Amino acid sequence: MSKVFDLAIIGGGINGCGIARDAAGRGLSVFLCEQADLASGTSSASTKLIHGGLRYLEYYEFRLVREALQEREVLWRVAPHIVWPLRFVLPHHKGLRPAWLLRLGLFLYDHLGGRKLLPPTEVLDLTRDAAGKPLKRGEFTKGFEYSDCWVEDARLVVLNAADAARHGAEIRTRCRAVSAKRAGDHWSMTVEDQATGAKEEIKAKALVNAGGPWVARVLGEVAQDGAIESKAKVRLVQGSHIVVPKLYEHDRCYIFQNTDGRIVFAIPYEQDFTLIGTTDQDYEGPLGDIKASEKEIAYLCGLANSYFGRQIAPADVVWTYSGVRPLYDDGASAAQAATRDYVLVLDGEAGKPALLSVFGGKITTYRRLAEHALDKLAPHLGARAEERKGWTGRAPLPGGDFPTDGVAAQIDGLLKLYPFLARAHAARLVRAYGTRAQELLGAARSLADLGRDYGATITDAELDYLMRAEWAMRGEDVLWRRSKLGLRVTQEQAAAIDAAMLARRSGRPRSNAVGA
Numbered sequence: 001m002s003k004v005f006d007l008a009i010i011g012g013g014i015n016g017c018g019i020a021r022d023a024a025g026r027g028l029s030v031f032l033c034e035q036a037d038l039a040s041g042t043s044s045a046s047t048k049l050i051h052g053g054l055r056y057l058e059y060y061e062f063r064l065v066r067e068a069l070q071e072r073e074v075l076w077r078v079a080p081h082i083v084w085p086l087r088f089v090l091p092h093h094k095g096l097r098p099a100w101l102l103r104l105g106l107f108l109y110d111h112l113g114g115r116k117l118l119p120p121t122e123v124l125d126l127t128r129d130a131a132g133k134p135l136k137r138g139e140f141t142k143g144f145e146y147s148d149c150w151v152e153d154a155r156l157v158v159l160n161a162a163d164a165a166r167h168g169a170e171i172r173t174r175c176r177a178v179s180a181k182r183a184g185d186h187w188s189m190t191v192e193d194q195a196t197g198a199k200e201e202i203k204a205k206a207l208v209n210a211g212g213p214w215v216a217r218v219l220g221e222v223a224q225d226g227a228i229e230s231k232a233k234v235r236l237v238q239g240s241h242i243v244v245p246k247l248y249e250h251d252r253c254y255i256f257q258n259t260d261g262r263i264v265f266a267i268p269y270e271q272d273f274t275l276i277g278t279t280d281q282d283y284e285g286p287l288g289d290i291k292a293s294e295k296e297i298a299y300l301c302g303l304a305n306s307y308f309g310r311q312i313a314p315a316d317v318v319w320t321y322s323g324v325r326p327l328y329d330d331g332a333s334a335a336q337a338a339t340r341d342y343v344l345v346l347d348g349e350a351g352k353p354a355l356l357s358v359f360g361g362k363i364t365t366y367r368r369l370a371e372h373a374l375d376k377l378a379p380h381l382g383a384r385a386e387e388r389k390g391w392t393g394r395a396p397l398p399g400g401d402f403p404t405d406g407v408a409a410q411i412d413g414l415l416k417l418y419p420f421l422a423r424a425h426a427a428r429l430v431r432a433y434g435t436r437a438q439e440l441l442g443a444a445r446s447l448a449d450l451g452r453d454y455g456a457t458i459t460d461a462e463l464d465y466l467m468r469a470e471w472a473m474r475g476e477d478v479l480w481r482r483s484k485l486g487l488r489v490t491q492e493q494a495a496a497i498d499a500a501m502l503a504r505r506s507g508r509p510r511s512n513a514v515g516a
Contacts, residue, residue, distance in 0.1 A: 021169075033191050073116060152431075209223065236325070
């Protein structure tokens with residue numbers, strides 16, 4: 001008889017991989033399939049913030065804000081290589097929310113979440129503070145500075161998958177769930193390898209639909225359970241971002257209000273750029289290839305121009321990215337007012353094998369979502385589902401086994417072991433892989449030992465590691481999800497990386513020739 005997994009998960013975004021990690025670490029057998037690459041959808045298209053969501057206070061979402069605020073320092077502790085603190089400057093706009101209301105909101109923000117490591121809010125004189133210099137002269141004199149955290153979002157997904165696999169989970173990328181049906185006391189799911197077309201039956205006691213924007217498709221086409229689909233509707237909201245050359249020199253971020261009620265962030269990005277986003281608009285188009293529209297790009301440029309002295313135009317944009325957030329449809333009239341809280345819908349009455357569908361959620365609260373998902377599934381999975389509750393908030397993610405203030409020491413230590421590295425190269429590796437950078441570099445004693453340099457310090461050794469340990473299969477997986485080095489390589493270099501990875505997949509000997 002073929003193996004029956006405790007849990008089968010459809011979707012390799014942050015929620016699916018977070019649930020897989022928590023479940024596998026509790027001793028449950030887990031299968032996860034993702035139709036594309038890990039984090040290839042919404043989870044790599046975020047603003048990349050671990051934050052409480054200051055504006056959600058206006059919608060009285062105190063539970064969500066409190067949970068998110070608590071998670072900031074938890075995630076920073078377990079992944080200090082890919083999570084770090086940022087300071088945010090909120091200029092007071094005289095025509096919008098009054099200063100006293102902003103101060104009250106930030107007081108709640110400071111005290112709702114049990115903050116211990118992050119510094120508190122400060123009031124700024126923008127006529128004197130360096131944060132005022134990039135802003136339009138004379139228009140913004142007062143501001144507030146508060147704390148949140150940054151995260152490399154796609155890497156967070158991959159590291160959760162890697163830790164799930166370390167605990168025994170089976171992770172299948174580019175593997176699509178075709179159909180699923182209840183067969184007695186278990187689910188029988190058919191999955192298809194996207195490369196070969198080969199199909200396989202997967203059996204599991206419970207099924208998790210973490211399809212993100214595809215959650216309704218999974219219910220309607222895969223599980224064919226319209227009864228559940230009618231209980232909880234998903235509202236697709238598009239969020240787009242633009243990246244422009246660096247607009248200012250300091251390392252703080254800005255949060256800007258707009259007259260339409262939306263807020264937009266401007267964040268230092270990849271050393272040489274500024275990230276601006278996000279938009280909020282309902283989305284009804286195809287889910288396969290979501291792009292920032294000309295209207296959204298113009299909107300973000302215009303909002304930035306209303307605050308910054310240095311003006312930008314769509315022609316200055318070097319990259320855009322866009323994703324669709326699968327929010328729970330609470331009937332809010334405006335996209336920006338729709339709840340960011342998550343809703344877990346369980347169908348498993350009368351002894352039927354359980355189906356749990358995940359609606360909504362934020363990358364900040366993915367770990368708590370996973371815990372609540374297993375709470376709901378526990379009656380269907382036995383005693384092991386109740387074991388080790390909360391373990392994911394204590395155990396470091398792969399590569400994160402060092403203190404929150406230990407990044408510089410990690411870089412210094414890596415340079416002692418591998419003195420041939422430039423400091424910027426070592427810093428990039430530590431920020432991406434943490435203590436696992438040594439696993440990537442192995443026994444190398446010179447740059448030549450790392451193989452070909454494809455540009456932006458991407459070497460054969462790194463490609464080998466990413467394909468072996470992180471499910472990367474194509475150049476875009478490396479350049480736009482495992483890293484953002486796509487901003488720094490030429491089209492020819494990107495094509496060479498893709499060709500080298502294709503050769504590895506097909507078993508052909510690699511070539512070190514320039515342009516090969």
